Amino acid sequence: MPKDHGIGASSKRREDVRFLTGRGRYTDDINLPGQAHACFVRSQVAHGRLNGVNTADAAAMPGVIRIFTAADFEGVGGLPCGWQVTDRHGAPMQEPGHPVLATGKVRHVGDPIALVVAETYDQARDAAEAVVVDIEELEPVLDMKAALADGAPKVHDDLTSNLCYDWGFVEENREAVNKAFEAAHHVTTLDLVNQRLIPNAMEPRVAIGDYNFATDDSTLYTTSQNPHVIRLLMGAFVLGIPEHKLRVVAPDVGGGFGSKIFHYAEEAAVTFAARQLRRPVKWTCTRSESFITDAQGRDHVTKIELALDAEGHFQALRTETYANMGAYLSTFAPSIPTWLHGTLMAGNYKTPLIYVNVKAVFTNTVPVDAYRGAGRPEATFQLERVIDKAAREIGMDPVELRRKNFITQFPYATPVAVEYDTGDYNATMDKLLEIADVAGFEARLAESKARGKLRGLGVNCYIEACGIAPSHLVGQLGARAGLYESATVRVNATGGLVVMTGSHSHGQGHETTFAQVVADMIGLPENMVEIVHGDTANTPMGMGTYGSRSLAVGGSAMVKATNKIIAKARKIAAHLMEASPDDIELKDGRFTVAGTDKSVAWGDVTLAAYVPHNYPLEDLEPGLEETAFYDPNNFTYPAGAYACEVEVDPETGRVTVERFAAADDFGNVVNPMIVDGQVHGGIAQGIGQALLESAAYDEYGQLLTGSYMDYAMPRADDVPFYTVDHSCQTPCTHNPLGVKGCGEAGAIGSPPAVVNAVVDALQRAGHTGVTHIDMPLTPSRVWAAMQG
Amino acid sequence: MYAFDFVRPATLDEAVAALGGEEAQALGGGQTLIPALKQRLAAPATLVSLTGLPELRGVCAADDGTLCVGGATTHAVVAAEAAAHYPALAALAGNIGDPAVRNRGTIGGSVANNDPSACYPAAALGSGATIRTNTRDIAADDYFQGMFTTALEPGEIITEIRFPVPEKAAYVKFEQPASRFALVGVFVAKYADGVRVAVTGASEEGVFRWTEAEAALSSDFGAGAVSGLSVEADMMIGDLHGSPEYRAHLVKVLTGRAVIAAG
Numbered sequence A: 001m002p003k004d005h006g007i008g009a010s011s012k013r014r015e016d017v018r019f020l021t022g023r024g025r026y027t028d029d030i031n032l033p034g035q036a037h038a039c040f041v042r043s044q045v046a047h048g049r050l051n052g053v054n055t056a057d058a059a060a061m062p063g064v065i066r067i068f069t070a071a072d073f074e075g076v077g078g079l080p081c082g083w084q085v086t087d088r089h090g091a092p093m094q095e096p097g098h099p100v101l102a103t104g105k106v107r108h109v110g111d112p113i114a115l116v117v118a119e120t121y122d123q124a125r126d127a128a129e130a131v132v133v134d135i136e137e138l139e140p141v142l143d144m145k146a147a148l149a150d151g152a153p154k155v156h157d158d159l160t161s162n163l164c165y166d167w168g169f170v171e172e173n174r175e176a177v178n179k180a181f182e183a184a185h186h187v188t189t190l191d192l193v194n195q196r197l198i199p200n201a202m203e204p205r206v207a208i209g210d211y212n213f214a215t216d217d218s219t220l221y222t223t224s225q226n227p228h229v230i231r232l233l234m235g236a237f238v239l240g241i242p243e244h245k246l247r248v249v250a251p252d253v254g255g256g257f258g259s260k261i262f263h264y265a266e267e268a269a270v271t272f273a274a275r276q277l278r279r280p281v282k283w284t285c286t287r288s289e290s291f292i293t294d295a296q297g298r299d300h301v302t303k304i305e306l307a308l309d310a311e312g313h314f315q316a317l318r319t320e321t322y323a324n325m326g327a328y329l330s331t332f333a334p335s336i337p338t339w340l341h342g343t344l345m346a347g348n349y350k351t352p353l354i355y356v357n358v359k360a361v362f363t364n365t366v367p368v369d370a371y372r373g374a375g376r377p378e379a380t381f382q383l384e385r386v387i388d389k390a391a392r393e394i395g396m397d398p399v400e401l402r403r404k405n406f407i408t409q410f411p412y413a414t415p416v417a418v419e420y421d422t423g424d425y426n427a428t429m430d431k432l433l434e435i436a437d438v439a440g441f442e443a444r445l446a447e448s449k450a451r452g453k454l455r456g457l458g459v460n461c462y463i464e465a466c467g468i469a470p471s472h473l474v475g476q477l478g479a480r481a482g483l484y485e486s487a488t489v490r491v492n493a494t495g496g497l498v499v500m501t502g503s504h505s506h507g508q509g510h511e512t513t514f515a516q517v518v519a520d521m522i523g524l525p526e527n528m529v530e531i532v533h534g535d536t537a538n539t540p541m542g543m544g545t546y547g548s549r550s551l552a553v554g555g556s557a558m559v560k561a562t563n564k565i566i567a568k569a570r571k572i573a574a575h576l577m578e579a580s581p582d583d584i585e586l587k588d589g590r591f592t593v594a595g596t597d598k599s600v601a602w603g604d605v606t607l608a609a610y611v612p613h614n615y616p617l618e619d620l621e622p623g624l625e626e627t628a629f630y631d632p633n634n635f636t637y638p639a640g641a642y643a644c645e646v647e648v649d650p651e652t653g654r655v656t657v658e659r660f661a662a663a664d665d666f667g668n669v670v671n672p673m674i675v676d677g678q679v680h681g682g683i684a685q686g687i688g689q690a691l692l693e694s695a696a697y698d699e700y701g702q703l704l705t706g707s708y709m710d711y712a713m714p715r716a717d718d719v720p721f722y723t724v725d726h727s728c729q730t731p732c733t734h735n736p737l738g739v740k741g742c743g744e745a746g747a748i749g750s751p752p753a754v755v756n757a758v759v760d761a762l763q764r765a766g767h768t769g770v771t772h773i774d775m776p777l778t779p780s781r782v783w784a785a786m787q788g
Numbered sequence B: 001m002y003a004f005d006f007v008r009p010a011t012l013d014e015a016v017a018a019l020g021g022e023e024a025q026a027l028g029g030g031q032t033l034i035p036a037l038k039q040r041l042a043a044p045a046t047l048v049s050l051t052g053l054p055e056l057r058g059v060c061a062a063d064d065g066t067l068c069v070g071g072a073t074t075h076a077v078v079a080a081e082a083a084a085h086y087p088a089l090a091a092l093a094g095n096i097g098d099p100a101v102r103n104r105g106t107i108g109g110s111v112a113n114n115d116p117s118a119c120y121p122a123a124a125l126g127s128g129a130t131i132r133t134n135t136r137d138i139a140a141d142d143y144f145q146g147m148f149t150t151a152l153e154p155g156e157i158i159t160e161i162r163f164p165v166p167e168k169a170a171y172v173k174f175e176q177p178a179s180r181f182a183l184v185g186v187f188v189a190k191y192a193d194g195v196r197v198a199v200t201g202a203s204e205e206g207v208f209r210w211t212e213a214e215a216a217l218s219s220d221f222g223a224g225a226v227s228g229l230s231v232e233a234d235m236m237i238g239d240l241h242g243s244p245e246y247r248a249h250l251v252k253v254l255t256g257r258a259v260i261a262a263g
Helices: A016-020 A121-130 A171-182 A227-239 A265-277 A287-293 A376-394 A398-405 A425-435 A438-450 A471-476 A510-522 A550-576 A602-610 A672-692 A745-764 A779-787 B012-019 B033-038 B075-081 B087-094 B099-104 B107-113 B120-126 B211-219 B244-262
Strands: A036-042 A048-054 A064-069 A112-118 A132-137 A163-169 A186-197 A206-212 A217-222 A246-249 A281-284 A297-308 A314-326 A353-362 A454-463 A485-491 A497-501 A529-532 A584-587 A590-593 A599-601 A625-630 A639-648 A655-665 A722-725 B005-007 B024-027 B046-049 B059-061 B066-070 B130-133 B137-139 B158-164 B168-175 B182-191 B194-200
Touching (some): A064 A121, A112 A265, A171 A297, A171 A314, A186 A376, A206 A265, A227 A265, A314 A376, A376 A398, A376 A745, A425 A438, A425 A655, A425 A722, A438 A639, A497 A510, A497 A550, A550 A590, A550 A602, A590 A602, A655 A672, A745 A779, B012 B024, B075 B099, B107 B158, B120 B158, B120 B182, B168 B244, B194 B211, B194 B244, B211 B244
Parallel strands (some): A036 A281, A314 A353, A497 A529, A655 A722, B005 B046
Antiparallel strands (some): A186 A297, A485 A497, A639 A655
16 A cells, blocks of 8 residues: 555655746746846857957947956956866876856857846847957867877867876776786677767756845855855855855756756856946846856767676676866866766676776867766666677677676675665566566567567666765765765744755755655654755755755755754653653654653644743753754665667668666655656656767867757657656665665666667667667668668 | 837738838748847848738638638648648648647748748649749749749748649658758649659758659559659758768658558
């Protein structure tokens, strides 16, 4: 019998009432008295020397208040990078400056050059067009391998080359891995591209700077996944505003997928401008602008090799990846192809020797950073593709080959520095084969064939590291931040609770899920718990939401704080009933003296806390409010198995996804309906990457896919009804809820399933030369592959 | 967008007069022009809306058997009202864009714009339609003159498009995955005096007739008639979404499918 409330119940998403009735309050809905409007002058070329910016005519145009150029930002810091990667020789990465407005050079189409502030947006835009920019065009750096060639033009003149770092992991294993390959019975090699994607959150970015000169307080309203992080980065590193004089508010946010983690130039620019002008300054990104300014995702070029013995046991794995950083280092960019990618190369398999090499490269393109999955989709895709290719080469069923190599003993320390606490990969595979009805595939294949269509089945596994992250560990790995989370639980006199969290919800349903957890712990109706997030002024310092961390880390902080509340409330109840706190039991919102019929209600206790007439004031402070910080001991390791069935039109190459099944192990699940939705969205995103999406630049560095006319987002009719299951549950061993995180799984696990299925379809139809097709598998690419 | 004046004349004469003004631009449903204005890619001084002219709206069957569609008739109206007379044309209209596009976009706007990936030019050319303007009648064969290029003179207004109704016809569109415009679209129409095959989306020169297929289908109206033919890739569009060879291949595949769909 499914639960109808609390942990394990599919409670309806309370936030949807406002989202679905147009009552959400997004940043662009905020308009402050006296607000001015901003428009950026942006580079229209990918690479050029910025010889001058003439604002004279523009400044005289109607409504123009002020035009800021890089000169105005002298003395202002650049945008900081939050992670320093050390290369395989022990040297720190090359870390170029990232000025708020382009200085000396422009480095990608969209690079901001000047900020025009005017009374209206249209006036600002008119004036922005009138700003005269003198740029001497330079040869753009676009292809990563060419960028590393001797004599290649440099994106940053002050660096020695376009190489950010050359990372080896685990460097000490390099020789042993090479030797294993020399001795291997069989080696499977695959060259592939994990193409660049554009995040395309439904809500474009918005930033409003506000400044009260009377109190010297600055406020930034922004579309962020982590307002505290933005406050710290912008306050401390860019504008020099102490945190107690800077408030960052991220109200309702319409999707992020990673792209709203980062600190962007526009945030600092409007905050700075507001202080200079003593007026609120608002900037709303147009959709066209978001294509060329939101940090983009993926963009890896990889060669992966898998060594196997005669029985199909994996002996060693070796990869060489070129990872595109774009023109500047976005906030967490260096960590994505390294610590969020290399550490996952073991996958679900007990490969004893692994060596991962990643060369991060600067190019004249939009910066690349975390995008749903962030490094883990890239790891999963190459691993699960090379395993499929290996299975075909050695003539073994791909599921069998995977099972043969599954990790089955936990905890398991991988050769790439992480320790999986729990998992049961055979269980999720068994569940997958059942829910995907793999047994019925042959019949469906015959039916497709009768209609003249090719059909293929793709199966793969995935594992991810979520619940980011143990602070001491990431500190050793180069993170310039801790990755704990925080919660304050405030109980009101009449018993209702307000939970203030450093996590940030931008679609995930935290307001529902978190309330379920806290209400369940006390035994109260969920509607007695309110979740507050998104404002540094009323939430404790927290690191925000990304990396499927909010329930595992933020939820754990909430559990800790709630336990403190319960401990204190128990003491109050004991006083009221003249019993020992040790004898007090809490159930269904009532405190009872064990073994008696003496009890007090939750509300009696909370009222006593705030009206302490009969209260142990000598031992206990009045009030009922507690804060907790939680820093995880380990990552969590959600894992699972996915299956995709496709049809391919042999005449046109068009691929349709006919069936998709996902068997995930997320550990314990708080709200199964929300988890289903997270997986659905992730799979849609993964199918989008597999079949449709690609950020393509031309030879001049102009984005060819700069609008929805050419950038293909998945739509409802591009995806099938999914069969998802999360009944295989091996709870996380090191967080109080036993949860692992579900936000990225779908996007990580699904692209290889789709590509495996298409290759399978073509192989079955006799196109035996087709061992791989690079994503997106557009009709023209699939057709070309069939032509040989 | 830049500032502009907007007029919505009630008569054709007023519209012609308005379009004679400096930097005046006709506006149909705005499905191409409005996005261009928003991107500041166009800067007309005056927009002259043609949607207020009653004589430009509606679908009717003429005595000579042709189907007449007013220039300002929306795709949604054509989808609904042409269905009984010319099902292939109605189906084409019903699959342009999405409901919002179909309820604003007009046939005259589409044919005047002559986007190389638009659907209507294939129907007009494939049907041997007549483009009637405020000054003259233009045969479709003379009207379409290359990508975004037509026989229209400045200020000339499409008032009506007259479609001879074929015995059989079908339009098959293969969608570009992002825009869902035609990557290639083929309109096949069988008339008593022969078959017409018009192709959109594929060519650098805009909509064109595949005369080789027309000849083959005129003597044998079956998918097999085109299976031995091939299309030259020379003048085909090559872009992110498909190579010239791929588009040439699709022309043949879709022509065969259109013949089958026509029945």
